[in-house]
Every structure is written in C-alpha cells, then in structure tokens.
C-alpha cells in the first residue's frame with residue numbers, strides 16, 4: 018500500500034509507531050515527529066501487509082530530483098524473505114513518477130545487516146557523517162542509488 022497524505026497515514030500511525038519502537042528502540046520517532054512527517058508534502062509511505070496485518074514499512078521524502086529513505090523496517094521474523102527489497106522497489110517506482118533520479122540514505126556504520134542489504138540492492142557508499150546518530154552514538158554512512 019502506498020500512502021501520500023496525513024489523512025491516509027493516520028489510521029496506521031499506532032501500528033507504525035509500534036514497529037518503529039521494535040526496530041529502533043530509543044531512537045524511534047515519537048507521535049509528534051511522525052505526525053509532523055505525515056504533514057510533509059513530498060512524502061511517500063510504503064506499507065507491507067501479511068494477512069491484513071501491517072508488518073513492515075518504508076518512509077521516503079523527495080525534493081529537486083533527490084529522494085531520501087528516512088526509515089525502513091522489517092521485523093526479525095520476516096527478514097530474508099524479500100520484504101525489504103519489495104519495499105525499496107515500490108519506493109523507487111513511486112519516486113520515478115516524481116522524476117526523482119537519485120535515492121539517498123544514511124545508515125549506522127555498525128548496522129552490518131542493513132549495509133549488506135543496501136549493497137545487495139545496488140546502493141553505493143558515497144560518504145560518511147561523523148557523530149551523526151545518538152542513542153547510541155554512531156557515525157553514519159551515506160549511500161546512494163541511481164534510479165534514473
């Protein structure tokens with residue numbers, strides 16, 4: 018399911034927040050941060066369901082031909098089944114409709130599974146940001162995929 022507006026996203030907010038906390042603990046976004054994000058104009062939220070249950074999500078924003086993957090989460094018991102890849106594919110399909118040519122993201126330098134996932138998905142490492150994350154502190158790697 019592809020969502021673009023706050024009114025479409027709001028019914029799923031509690032479940033998305035629950036998944037966010039499962040995946041990102043202390044660094045999960047709070048209710049206000051999610052609502053503020055849902056108010057953004059250039060937002061795409063992709064949801065994945067299993068038997069009517071929302072099980073995974075990806076959130077991306079875009080502007081001036083560039084997209085930024087803000088968050089992607091697949092619960093542990095669903096990983097390595099292609100769900101993350103499906104989410105990214107859907108994100109890219111939507112971004113292409115908006116004439117976006119490059120998809121960027123930041124990832125914790127110690128998040129090896131995610132880094133492998135991005136490499137497998139055709140993303141290239143293009144930079145590093147020192148002390149980018151808190152809770153716990155970590156540098157970030159910047160990845161980019163040409164989607165033109």
Ligand SMILES: CC(C)(COP(=O)(O)OP(=O)(O)OC[C@H]1O[C@@H](n2cnc3c(N)ncnc32)[C@H](O)[C@@H]1OP(=O)(O)O)[C@@H](O)C(=O)NCCC(=O)NCCS
Nearest residue numbers: 089090091096097098099100101102124130131133134137
């Ligand atoms: C990163 C994440 C979204 C991947 O989701 P997923 O549904 O497991 O990904 P896929 O099944 O589509 O994996 C595609 C490929 O990526 C690579 N990959 C994914 N997870 C991997 C892992 N733990 N170790 C090694 N390679 C991995 C593999 O090449 C995999 O293909 P294969 O299973 O045929 O070998 C998921 O692990 C996740 O939600 N992690 C926690 C949240 C997070 O870290 N998000 C990113 C923050 S920037």
